[in-house]
Amino acid sequence: MSSYYDIDAILTDAQKVLCTFELTVPGLGYIDGNEGGDMKQGTKVELPLWLGEMLAVSQNISSSPLITLDLPTALAPRVLNALKADPRTVDLRALAPHFYALSARMLELFEDDELVEVLTETFKARSASIADQAHNPRGALGDGADFLRGLDENERQLFRAAHDSSKAVKAWMADLKKG
Amino acid sequence: MALPLPPGLTPPEVAFLCEMELVTVIPRQRLDGLELLGGPTPPLTPPLRANLPLWLALLLKRQRRCNILAPPWLHPASLTSILETETEHSKAAFSPAPKLPPKSLSSSSQLTLSPPFLPSSTADSRADALPFHWMEMGELLLSGAADDIADADLVRRLLRDLREVRMAKVRAGVEVLDAGGGVQMNGVGGMEVAEGRAFIGGVVDGLRRIGASREQVKREREAEERERGLANTADDDYDAMDL
Known part of the structure; x- marks a missing residue:
């Protein structure tokens, strides 16, 4: 589990997931834009992950859970098919700024071997591209710009790590020449 | 509070470690042996070769008291052949590190020497393998004693090429990584490890999380x-x- 103060973990929990209400809740309609009304049974709303998880997991002994969770739109089959086809062209940041962290959290709730498989392959393929872009001094400006804009937060950190370490070696070499 | 430095060694630290490697010098002046923390140095007598730590050799070189004999693997011919091995013969693996010397039976001491403590850059080292500190040693010698190296410009270019080829391999290794698996890193140099650590560590971490x-x-x-x-x-x- 990540640290309590980890800002990335907090932001991950704030991302929306698709929830379906299994019960009618009086007076909760304002979430769905229905001021003063009731939340009808079967309504689909997007709730933050922390709230959705709490409501879905906690349940009374007698009754069914209040809501059921669905995979967020960022992990919809359409997206997974696109990732299978070509991981590099998908704009993960537009789907979810913390795409991998969100996926990891969803995988804690759902067991889905295929999803793990697709995400692992995606991450590997994209990491290789990230490394190439990070070492290419004009990568961030040239044709790689679109790809780099679509990196999620985790991948951005990777890019920074790769870029910084190669920069450190270059700085050391330049230092050596100077003195 | 997070440490300001990332885990692992920074390039200047790797280079500092490299300066403990022994190199062969041809002294121009007489100098008695010095009692250093790393052990005594041999007394220098002008025409005779001696092995000194790199930092001392570079210091004496700067004072024009000695010439440094470049290690055999730093010659253009050996670098070219190593580069060829890297690009032609073993496209996936790195060229192997120098072999360990056969264990001599006479010295029955309990000390078994392994790479950091073996002289790998002296005049009698092997010409066909890159030692652990190849990149640092090459750069330090090229900047401090370029006139002692045959065809320094060509050597510099070959070192740059080797670095590119091998870093590309380190990066390609990421594709075969697994959350629990490893990647074959035999023969990777110290500076390359320092350069690749943050990225590869990040990838393994991400895979583990998924x-x-x-x-x-x-x-x-x-x-x-x-x-x-x-x-x-x-x-x-x-x-x-x-x-």
């Missing part, structure tokens, strides 16, 4: 199987515990 749920399931299943196995072979296990 695969965490599957790992959890697997672990639970294993624990379950172990319990069931325990129930079946309870007697055997009690025997094992007695031992």
